[in-house]
Amino acid sequence: MFTIFLIFVAPLFRLGTYFSFRDLSCFLRSSVAGNSQNPLIDPIKDALFLHNFIQTNNTLQDCVFRPVNVKDMCPDPDVRYILYSNNSKQVYDHTQSDWLRQSFWDPLKENILLVHGYAGGDDTLPMNVLRDAYVRNGSYNIWIVDWGALGEAPCYRAAVNNMRAVARCTGEFLTILRVAGLPTERLTCVGHSLGSHVCGLISKYILFRMHRIIALDPARPLITNQIKLNVGDANAVHVLHTNAGHYGEGGRGGHVDFCINGGRIQPYCENGDIDAQLCSHIWAICYMAESLVPQLRKKAEPCSRRCPSGPRPGNRVGLPVLMGQSTPLTASGSYCVHDKEPPYCPKNPDDMGDVRCCLKAPSNRKIARVAGRRVKKLFG
């Protein structure tokens, strides 16, 4: 178990040495200030290298472990629910029995529960890219499950342990909303990495059926079968694979499995100056965001080969399906997408998308030089 943990964390620390921390913190600040088109900004990378890993004074002694199966643990002050709509947000207050009706929740819109992964939180990368894509689309009530305090770096093992407590409290939260009038029969839980398994675990703590789960590269390290997302966890389980076998689950996991560029490594992540595995794992978010824009969303073809692994499909039959938000609930099987460019990255200022999904080698010469040297040292 410990070896796996090291494999998971070690590359992240190694990456931190590619860049000067001071340069990176400037990027981070400027990127938070606004979605400018500055080509220097690579905030998702920054979030991983700096914000989530380097800029923490926590040690393993600070890790918080919630007991796994204790009732009466909810509401948990470290698990918050935040409703987002255009230009505003409201934090759920469990002491207010009439909260839903008083909020700006729109009963006519579909409900999306977004669950971040390790070292995430409310308004953190990469999940806020997807949140903003849903907000821009305008057809959804967006609920963020913020369990950041229970999944902080460097506490990956604690985060895995705490998923059950988070799922239990979220199950109770959904039950309250259901009683208050939220139609859970149309609710979709969208989870990234560990968040995918949280979506699955919620099914153990609710008396109704989860409608749909969209799992964005569900996490692999330390995930046992007891806590792993299962095809029985919702009426429809759709999985996007971008880093299968490394940070992401290696095998098929849903009614529909989307295998993006073979499911294991994304070609645009392999440009040398970043961790291609981590990048591939993160960019699942950008594929999902892209699916919320009708002009951009991608169709996937039934796979001709086993993908990402598991039983070989009998023969390549069936029609292509849309990947992401619009995947038909009746679809099943493995679907393949091929794509050379980073998804949801606008090429021109007027294009739809989010610059935070762009991946460019740093154009700052000093950083590029330093990064180049490091890469040579490590790989050549």
Ligand SMILES: *[C@@H]1O[C@H](CO)[C@@H](O)[C@H](O)[C@H]1NC(C)=O
């Ligand atoms: C870490 O601790 C130092 C010294 O106490 C402090 O200046 C810094 O802001 C802390 N960093 C974070 C991310 O809390």
Ligand SMILES: *[C@@H]1O[C@H](CO)[C@@H](O)[C@H](O)[C@H]1NC(C)=O
């Ligand atoms: C969000 O609000 C802004 C201004 O408040 C408006 O211009 C925009 O059209 C709104 N977008 C949606 C999706 O409602």
Ligand SMILES: *[C@@H]1O[C@H](CO)[C@@H](O)[C@H](O)[C@H]1NC(C)=O
């Ligand atoms: C929002 O996303 C859904 C799913 O892809 C799509 O059907 C709908 O047209 C989108 N709405 C807008 C305004 O882009």
